[in-house]
Amino acid sequence: MxxxxxxxxxxxxxxxxxxxxxxxxxxxxxxxxxxxxxxxxxxxxxxxxxxxxxxxxxxxxxxxxxxxxxxxxxxxxxxxxxxxxxxxxxxxxxxxxxxxxxxxxxxxxxxxxxxxxxxxxxxxxxxxxxxxxxxxxxxxxxxxxxxxxxxxxxxxxxxxxxxxxxxxPTDEELFEYSAMYDGARRSSHILFNAEDEATAQEVLDKINSGELDFVEAVKEYSQDSGTAEKDGDVGWDKMSSLISEYTTALSELDKDQVSGLVESQYGWHIIKCTDIFEVPEEGLTSTDQVPTEIxxxxxxxxxxxxxxxxxxxxxxxxxxxxxxxxxxxxxxxxxxxxxxxxxxxxxxxxxxxxxxxxxxxxxxxxxxxxxxxxxxxxxxxxxxxxxxxxxxxxxxxxxxxxxxxxxxxxxxxxxxxxxxxxxxx
Known part of the structure; x- marks a missing residue:
């Protein structure tokens, strides 16, 4: 240490x-x-x-x-x-x-x-x-x-x-502040080095065809050691400072949807949206409606x-x-x-x-x-x-x-x- x-x-x-x-x-x-x-x-x-x-x-x-x-x-x-x-x-x-x-x-x-x-x-x-x-x-x-x-x-x-x-904090206060996270997305990713685009594409094709499970792909291929230990979990976008290329691609995904290859300064990402927090039109009425982390x-x-x-x-x-x-x-x-x-x-x-x-x-x-x-x-x-x-x-x-x-x-x-x-x- x-x-x-x-x-x-x-x-x-x-x-x-x-x-x-x-x-x-x-x-x-x-x-x-x-x-x-x-x-x-x-x-x-x-x-x-x-x-x-x-x-x-x-x-x-x-x-x-x-x-x-x-x-x-x-x-x-x-x-x-x-x-x-x-x-x-x-x-x-x-x-x-x-x-x-x-x-x-x-x-x-x-x-x-x-x-x-x-x-x-x-x-x-x-x-x-x-x-x-x-x-x-x-x-x-x-x-x-x-x-x-x-x-x-x-x-x-x-x-x-x-x-x-x-x-x-009262429930009303918790509801009010939690509502500010409306639309937040949670995601996992697989990171490949910049020179490994071909490998990234091959892995993506296998994921899309069902030949390879996303979590297994994380464990086998991801170069992000910090998130690989958590099945690729990056957390909620509105609770993080994420690079723009990542957030742009994530914003277009529905829950459980996998992105195409996303290039950033870190290399190539395959992103999976694992959850979306949406506030009901009538507003929050229970803390159970809010993800634990938020x-x-x-x-x-x-x-x-x-x-x-x-x-x-x-x-x-x-x-x-x-x-x-x-x-x-x-x-x-x-x-x-x-x-x-x-x-x-x-x-x-x-x-x-x-x-x-x-x-x-x-x-x-x-x-x-x-x-x-x-x-x-x-x-x-x-x-x-x-x-x-x-x-x-x-x-x-x-x-x-x-x-x-x-x-x-x-x-x-x-x-x-x-x-x-x-x-x-």
Missing amino acids: RASTLARFVCAAGIASACIFGLAACSDSNPSGLTGGTAATVNGTEIAEDTVTTYIQSFRASKSLDTEDKWGEWLASGDMTPETVREQVIDYYASQELVKQGAKENNAEVSTEKIEEVISSMRGKYDSDEAWQQALTDAGTTEEAYRSSVELALTEQALKEAIAETNA LDSVRATLEQQKFNEWFTTYKEEADIVINPMPESVPYNIDMSKYQTDEGTDEGATDGTEGGTDAGDGSTDGADAADGSADGSADGADANAADGGEGSDTPSDTADGSEGSAEGGTDSGEGASGNQQPAEAV
Whole structure:
């Protein structure tokens, strides 16, 4: 198992993730210039000023922003200041603290045994303790920091489940959202290499004549290892990002109908439409009318939406007090010589690394918790982040076709701000 897999798992770990900006902050660095004191309080719980300083200084070190000019230019490129970066980092830690407090209030705390189970499962995928420690190092984290991220990811998932129990989607809501998948088609395919058109045509002729079963042909001929293990199943087109040649051909098929040869960048496809979801004219009246995969995806989306709304209100009602930034913190510099009109305009429009959208994650979307905690609780090998690797699926993203239903494909946003401060672009 590669160290990058562990890194992606950490990045998928909800608001606890040590992703991008946060990876460096997991290190054991002890930067100079610590001031002591309290940066903020969240319902009376303190966030230490040194925690914020260490986070920012670790990030600077990881990006080689070690001089005043490099730091100042980087801040200006994103239209930021030391104060705004500090505010984003405080918001990040405040959101983490609110998840912990919310979990305690809703009896959603996670046991030590569960946390150790997840860590042991991940550690067990390495041949030796040395390999495990090296993977942690390569991922820019430590075992202690990794344990903390797993604990918080599982806590966020448990909190989400607790909120869902008291605020479950209604049938009417499920019907309304499921109806948006009207006309969705599920399909299977056999993939041949680009130079094997003759073989593909021969197989297609045998399928059409009844000489060869489609599923048997998948097992014998398909070059898409990811879908071949599932009898060629690609999933529902409206739940996937499929290449246009594939979707165009699929849209013309009735249920159980097989296409002609379809050429794409991946080679030659033989496509079979295995199911079609059609909403009755009178509308949906039972969840049994909705395919399981679509219904699960809709329910997960609605639960996430309701959790986001709950968390937004919970955060707004929290007593969060941010203290003034000490002038002596080592990342504080005079920005006057870096904040030119030209630099500000470029930072605001050219998509530079120092974008300022990090705060949006605090209230928008929490899909990361689904994949990270579900994958963690099942002892998975970061399947959400690693899905479909090496598979020539017709998906544009080549990462599997049902991530939305299972969670973990949208790990960029957590309920409490998984987009890390100062690096969300």
